[in-house]
Amino acid sequence: MKFFLVSLRVLVSAALAALTLGVVAVVGAYLYVAPQMPEVDTLREVHLQVPLRVFTRDGELMAEYGEQRREPVTVEEVPELMRLAFLAAEDERFEVHPGVDVVGLTRAAVNLVTTGEKTQGGSTITMQVARNFFLERDKTYTRKITEIFLAMRIERELSKDEILQLYLNKIYLGQRAYGVGAAAHVYYGVGLDGLTLPQIAMIAGLPQAPSAANPISNPRRAMARRNYVLGRMHELGFISSEDYEAAREAPITALLHSAEVEVSAGHVAEMVRMEMVARYGESAYTEGYRVYTTVDRAMQEQANLALRQGLMAYDQRHGYRGPEAQVDLDDHADEAARDRLLAGHPRAGGGLWAGLVTEVSDQAATVYMGQGEAIELDLAAMEWARPYRDASRVGNPPQRVSDVVSPGDVIRVMRGDEGGGWVLAQVPAVEGSIVALDPEDGAVRALVGGYDFYRSNFNRVMRAERQPGSAFKPFIYSAGLAHGFSPASIFNDAPVVVEDLSLEGDWRPRNYSGRFYGPTRLREALAHSRNLVSIRLLDEVGVEPTLAFIERFGFDRSRHPSGLSLALGSGSVTPLELTRGYAVFANGGYRVDPWFLDRIEGPYGEVVYRTVPRRVCSPPCQVPAHPDGDLVAVEGAALDGSAPDAPRFVPAERTLPATNAYQMVSMLQEVIASGTGRRAKALGRDDLAGKTGTTNDLRDAWFSGFNGDLVASVWVGFDDYSTLGRRETGGSLALPVWVDFMGKALEGRPERLPKEPRGMVTVRIDAETGKRVTHRTQQAIFETFTQDQLPDLGADERSGPSRGDVTPDQIF
Known part of the structure; x- marks a missing residue:
């Protein structure tokens, strides 16, 4: 008995000593790690990394930027089945433990003692939150001890729901998906409420090995993990036996879903990205900003389609340049090698797929398209493919398929018209751009900076400085009107010889047709783009006054020559600058500045920035003007519309007399009615105006045009300034693209004709002399003038009624 009491005393003493040592060890460990532990309160204000998203003004996604895909959700938005999974x-005891699960830690300790390896961590959800937000992921004893104490502190400071919400939004689940919201979209393309039980279990099984065991990279391992989660849910009574069995038998339905970009506008999105980085630095990619642009979805889609079709039509007119690459089929005998080859030739814009020609006969070619699929191309699918010789010449039409392709060719194919069979294609070498603005305030409604952003992100709308050619003439003519001339003023379309010391010899400009037409009214000269009349008009007005005048339209005079070649558009402009200039005509004489960023919203939908543009505001205008008249960027939530005095726009400055703008619109309407822009008559509208432009050696083709609702410019050319080839002018190349775009953009909109300013009169004039005539003259036309421009009576009319007896006819 005595021995038993002694033994018991020893055991109790040892236990007390062990307990004391344990308490001392725990206290010592806490005192050691406590200074390094972060404040738990910071979790309440934690900012999860949420990508930058860019939208059209309609709310359609244009782009997403950021390394982490995350869509934060509240715990209330998480389905109960997902919570249980x-x-x-x-962590099955999450609801009851104090942040640390002693059973789990004991199991991990036993595993360490028996195996000598740290393969089980025993981490609770709270401990994972501590690690994910505050600690490194290395498996050290110090980190584990810190994790335990921090988890217990978190449990004291936060509720279970708060902890679970942090966990479900922070956890990495593979494929760049962070949080359950992103995982649902990445793997299944749906929100949390659209997930099935097997899909929920699949996502819940990912935290253990998110990269190696996800259903995309390792379906077999992912299914095993999913079924383990389903089994645990069944054991714990979270799901019925029937649901468990049905879910276990369900196939894997996961597919990789990229960000659901709904509108292709790569160049606009890149403009936004650069602006956001300039404003917010690298945090622009992680703070969850949502940027709404001024781009209209329907117009942007039509701009993409019109430009691509126009460039492809030009490209096919000039022949087939041959395969994109040529390989030895012996080196690509199996499907895996062919798939790797085609992966290096990703799909190009306009639906151009890469394929490998494997067999060729006179009648057909077999083309391997990847993933075990092949198609057949017959001669009809490549009848356009005459051999390219140079920009102005092509070879003979192909007679056999073997005339065009050979085994080992890497080619491009696309679907035929209206989704028909496959046809031979090629990525256009020529480039182009299209931009459309609202003339009332300069808002960018559509912008395409090139054929395919992912092949060339160079934004030609913003950065390509090209000669505008005859598309610049309207600004010369507007200067002429401002200096006393009228649409009826007569200039002689005859040879001009200009002494130019910068050239070898004299400059002898000529019209595109090579002909001379004699005395010509300015209206007629602009309609038919008569170069010699434009030069004589500039000479009369003066180069320096004209250079000063074009600054009214926003042009930089330093990029335009101080000589008579200015009349032919020999300076340089970007497509955006030219479009801004035409907007002054379209809106009745006001200068507006192009803008594309409407507002920036923070992660909670609060407006943190809004652009306040210049807008045409006819008197009386009640909007308070900004002191300096510039675009203003107003910060803060006052711009959400709740503040009645928050300025929504700044009144635009009139830069051109209304009478000048009206006459220029009328003359540019004549370009479409009877001049170089006649193709636009196909739209059947009377409110369209515009001007073609073609530069020397046919290097640039332009068309800029408008009505009261929209102003748009199309440019086509080669980046290396090569010639476009014979007969490729603004009217034949750029104008059809403009017509295709504007036809859809204005579809359903009523015509919007300009209102005639007060004080203008319409009279009958002689078409040959520009002189005013009376009703006695049979061959006469009508022209509209200001009172200062009103022409005298012609010589044959002076014996008739005096000038004071003639009452001018009003247009409206």
């Missing part, structure tokens, strides 16, 4: 897979 994560508890079953990661």
Whole structure:
């Protein structure tokens, strides 16, 4: 008995000593790690990394930027089955433990003692939150001890729901998906409420090995993990036996879903990205900003289609340049090698797919398209493919398929018209751009900076400085009107010889047709783009006054020559600058500045920035003007519309007399009615105006045009300034693209004709002399003038009624 009491005393003493040592060890460990532990309160204000998203003004997604895909959700938005699945897979005692699960830690300790390896961590969800937000992921004893104490502190400071919400939004789930919201979209393309039980279990099984065991990279391992989660849910009574069995038998339905970009506008999105980085630095990619642009979805889609079709039509007119690459089929005998080859030739804009020609006969070619699929191309699918010789010449039409392609060719194919069979194609070598603005305030409604942003992100709308050619003439003519001339003023379309010391010899400009037409009214000269009349008009007005005048339209005079070649558009402009200039005509004489960023919203939908543009505001205008008249960027939530005095726009400055703008619109309407822009008559509208432009050696083709609702410019050319080839002018190349775009953009909109300013009169004039005539003259036309421009009576009319007896006819 005595021995028993002694033994018991020893055991109790040892236990007390062990307990004391344990307490001392725990206290010592806490005192050691406590200074390094972060404040738990910071979790309440934690900012999860949420990508930058860019939208059209309609709210359609244009782009997403950021390394982490995350869509934060509240715990209330998480389906109950998902909550239970994560508890079953990661922490079944989450609702009751104080942040540390002693059973789990004991199991991990036993595993360490028996195996000598740290393969089980025993981490609770709270401990994972501590690690994910505050600690490194290395497996050290110090980190584990810190994690335990921090988890217990988190449990004291936060509720279970708060902890679970942090966990479900922070956890990495593979394929750049962080949080369950992103995972649902990445793997299944749906929101949390659209997930099935097997899909929920699949996502809940990912935290253990998110990269190696996800259903995309390793379906077999992912299914095993999913079924383990389903089994745990069944054991814990979270799901019925029937649901468990049905879910276990369900196939894997996961597919990789990229960000659901709904509108292709790569160049606009890049403009936004650069602006956001300039404003917010690298945090622009992680703070969850949502940027709404001024781009209209329907117009942007039509701009993409019109430009691509126009460039492809030009490209095919000039022949087939041959395969994109040529390989030895012996080196690509199996499908895997062919798939790797085609992966290096990703799909190009306009639906151009790469394929490998494997067999060729006179009648057909077999083309391998990847993933075990092949198609057949017959001669009809490549009848356009005459051999390219140079920009102005092509070879003979192909007679056999073997005339065009050979085994080992890497080619491009696309679907035929209206989704028909496959046809031979090629990525256009020529480039182009299109931009459309609202003339009332300069808002960018559509912008395409090139054929395919992912092949060339160079934004030609913003950065390509090209000669505008005859598309610049309207600004010369507007200067002429401002200096006393009228649409009826007569200039002689005859040879001009200009002494130019910068050239070898004299400059002898000529019209595109090579002909001379004699005395010509300015209206007629602009309509038919008569170069010699434009030069004589500039000479009369003066180069320096004209250079000063074009600054009214926003042009930089330093990029335009101080000589008579200015009349032919020999300076340089970007497509955006030219479009801004035409907007002054379209809106009745006001200068507006192009803008594309409407507002920036923070992660909670609060407006943190809004652009306040210049807008045409006819008197009386009640909007308070900004002191300096510039575009203003107003910060803060006052711009959400709740503040009645928050300025929504700044009144635009009139830069051109209304009478000048009206006459220029009328003359530019004549370009479409009877001049170089006649193709636009196909739209059947009377409110369209515009001007073609073609530069020397046919290097640039332009068309800029408008009505009261929209102003748009199309440019086509080669980046290396090569010639476009014979007969490729603004009217034949750029104008059809403009017509295709404007036809859809204005579809359903009523015509919007300009209102005639006060004080203008319409009279009958002689078409040959520009002189005013009376009703006695049979061959006469009508022209509209200001009172200062009103012409005298012609010589044959002076014996008739005096000038004071003639009452001018009003247009409206």
